[in-house]
Amino acid sequence: MGKVLEKEAYGLAAKDESAVLSPFRFSRRETGEKDVRFKVLFCGICHTDLSMAKNLWGLTTYPLVPGHEIVGVITEVGAKVTKFNAGDKVGVGYMSSSCRSCESCSDDQENYCPKMILTSGAKYYDDTMTHGGYSDHMVCEEDYIIRIPENLPLDAAAPLLCAGVTVYSPMKYHGLDKPGMHIGVVGLGGLGHVAVKFAKAMGTKVTVISTSESKKDEAINRLGADAFLVSRDQEQMKDAMETMDGIIDTVSATHPLLPLLGLLRYKGKLVMVGAPEKPLELPVMPLIFGRKMVVGSMIGGIKETQEMMDLAGKHNITADIELISVDYVNTAMERLEKADVRYRFVIDVANTLEPAP
Ligand code: NAP
Ligand code: ZN
Numbered sequence: 001m002g003k004v005l006e007k008e009a010y011g012l013a014a015k016d017e018s019a020v021l022s023p024f025r026f027s028r029r030e031t032g033e034k035d036v037r038f039k040v041l042f043c044g045i046c047h048t049d050l051s052m053a054k055n056l057w058g059l060t061t062y063p064l065v066p067g068h069e070i071v072g073v074i075t076e077v078g079a080k081v082t083k084f085n086a087g088d089k090v091g092v093g094y095m096s097s098s099c100r101s102c103e104s105c106s107d108d109q110e111n112y113c114p115k116m117i118l119t120s121g122a123k124y125y126d127d128t129m130t131h132g133g134y135s136d137h138m139v140c141e142e143d144y145i146i147r148i149p150e151n152l153p154l155d156a157a158a159p160l161l162c163a164g165v166t167v168y169s170p171m172k173y174h175g176l177d178k179p180g181m182h183i184g185v186v187g188l189g190g191l192g193h194v195a196v197k198f199a200k201a202m203g204t205k206v207t208v209i210s211t212s213e214s215k216k217d218e219a220i221n222r223l224g225a226d227a228f229l230v231s232r233d234q235e236q237m238k239d240a241m242e243t244m245d246g247i248i249d250t251v252s253a254t255h256p257l258l259p260l261l262g263l264l265r266y267k268g269k270l271v272m273v274g275a276p277e278k279p280l281e282l283p284v285m286p287l288i289f290g291r292k293m294v295v296g297s298m299i300g301g302i303k304e305t306q307e308m309m310d311l312a313g314k315h316n317i318t319a320d321i322e323l324i325s326v327d328y329v330n331t332a333m334e335r336l337e338k339a340d341v342r343y344r345f346v347i348d349v350a351n352t353l354e355p356a357p
Contacts, residue, residue, distance in 0.1 A: 006030065010356040011135025012329060013063035019053035021329050023356035024063055026131055028139045029124075036084050036142050037076040040353075043133035044069030044159040044319070045345040046190060047252045048094075048275070050333050052121055056277045061121055067133030068094035068119045069161045069346075071154045081142045089154060091146045091309075092138060093161035094119050094299050096130060100143075108301040110144075134329070136353055146305050149313025156318035159190055159344040160309060162299060163319065167195035167248055168308040169300030170271040171202065176246035179203030184247035184263055186231070188215045191250035191273060193223055193343035194319055198308075199248075200224045201315045207240065209247075209260070212339065222320070231259065242266075242290075250274045257294070261286040269293045319344045325352035 006027035013024035031037045049066035051057060071091040077084055084090060097117040098105050104112035117124060119140075120132030148157050167185075171177045181204045185195045188210045196219065199206045207227040208219045219225040229236045237259050244263045251274040260270055261283060272294065286292060300308065312318065320343045324332055332345040 009131070009135055009137055011065050011131065011353065012326065013065045013131075014053035015063050017055050019050065019333065021053070021066075021134065021333070024065060025356045026065070028131070028137070029126065029128070031076045031078050031139060033078040033080040034141055034143070035078045035139050036074055036081060036090065036145050037137060037139050038072040038074045038090060039137050040070055040072045040133050040135060040349045042071050042155040042158045043067040043347045043349050044162065044190070044321075045329070045332055045336060045347065046159075046162050047336060048162070050336055051252070051275065051277070053333070057275070059121070061129060064121045065131035065135055066120050067135065068092070069158045069163070070119070070133030070138060071148055071158045071161070072138065075137070077142070083142055084145060089148045091148050091158065091161045092119055092133070092140050092144060093146065093165060093305055095302070096140050096144050097124070108303040110301050111299045133349070134347065136349070136355075144302055146302070146309055149310060151316065152313055152318055155323055155346050155348070156321050157309075157312070158346050159194065159319035159321065160312055160317070161305065163190045163194045163344065164198070164312060164317075165300035165305045165308050166273050166297070167191050167250070168198050168311075169304055170248065170273065170295070170297035171195075171198060171246070172304065173297070174246060174269050174271060174295065176269065176271075177202040177204070181205070181245040182207065182243055184209050184244045184260070185225075185250070186210075186247060186260060187250040187252070187274060188212065188219055188343065189250060189252070189339060189341065190319065190344040192248075194317070195248045195250065196223045196225050197317045198311075201311065201317060207244065209263070218342070237262070244268055246271065248273060252276060254278050254280060257281065258283045258286065261290075261292060264290060264292050267291050269295060272296045319346075321346045323348050326354070327352065
């Protein structure tokens with residue numbers, strides 16, 4: 001590769017495992033022929049940003065500029081870009097490139113491509129590290145850019161780019177999107193609360209399974225869940241045994257699977273999207289007796305991310321957010337750690353990010 005021209009960028013980076021985010025200057029590549037350059041307006045804070053900043057999974061390279069629920073407005077497009085123009089409102093999720101020729105890319109599931117490149121904290125083709133959306137602007141190949149429907153507010157639409165597609169993708173793939181089905185959603189955080197909204201839009205009955213009794217009223221009256229179970233209340237859990245066709249588990253910490261498997265009907269599916277730091281214990285007998293399945297799922301392909309976004313536009317689905325300024329990000333991370341967020345923090349990047357010194 002020849003000399004890569006660069007443009008200055010700035011944002012917030014974690015510099016070590018303390019995960020404290022502080023000002024950081026770096027550079028981004030020039031807008032290539034197939035690239036789109038955009039000014040970042042808003043960026044959601046996913047629990048994965050926190051886990052990566054702390055290097056919980058041992059995958060982190062510092063400095064890390066997190067952020068993969070990024071929306072903004074295009075400022076420049078490359079000469080061979082065909083789908084976007086300057087001024088378009090667009091977004092990027094956690095995936096910024098892939099090989100385009102392997103089995104999963106051919107399946108429109110680039111997220112499982114062995115050469116998939118993450119938007120933050122990964123090595124790009126030119127050997128530079130990718131830096132995410134806690135920053136002033138982004139450069140991304142047009143094939144990995146998502147269009148945001150006109151009717152959706154950009155700040156509340158941002159979390160759909162990760163939280164939204166991560167729960168939408170397995171619901172579709174595993175056939176948990178059929179009207180009348182009973183779906184459980186475990187953990188009412190960023191992913192969980194949009195799972196409730198999509199599952200309701202698909203016409204299913206939704207039960208939230210939560211550790212936080214205080215979320216019950218909102219789950220039912222604001223988010224539209226049909227029922228709410230407090231996971232440590234054994235009576236409540238017992239009454240709901242063998243009633244669910246599928247469960248989307250979004251819990252970020254170690255937790256027991258046995259009670260969840262008990263909630264599943266014959267042939268029910270437990271979909272793991274939450275990513276606890278340590279392995280979970282898998283009780284096998286309830287799987288065998290009920291022909292039940294436990295599966296994992298990661299974000300979603302680009303085509304289905306756009307499909308999810310368009311469905312969100314049609315049903316007016318967005319995240320319930322707390323819009324915060326850049327100087328609140330470290331406090332937000334502490335609150336996220338304690339499951340104290342209703343239900344997604346989104347950073348007002350364009351209005352509150354000051355150039356790094
Ligand atoms: P979040 O907003 O922090 O929500 C997680 C929820 O899990 C909490 O609100 C809480 O809900 C519940 N929870 C937390 N600690 C718990 C504990 N010790 N025991 C039981 N429940 C607990 O996080 P998020 O952004 O939605 O992300 C959720 C997980 O998904 C994270 O692990 C993240 O890394 C992962 N993730 C995976 C993908 C993927 O591609 N598969 C994509 C995005 C995120 P209650 O208060 O209702 O109990
Ligand atoms: Zn995420």
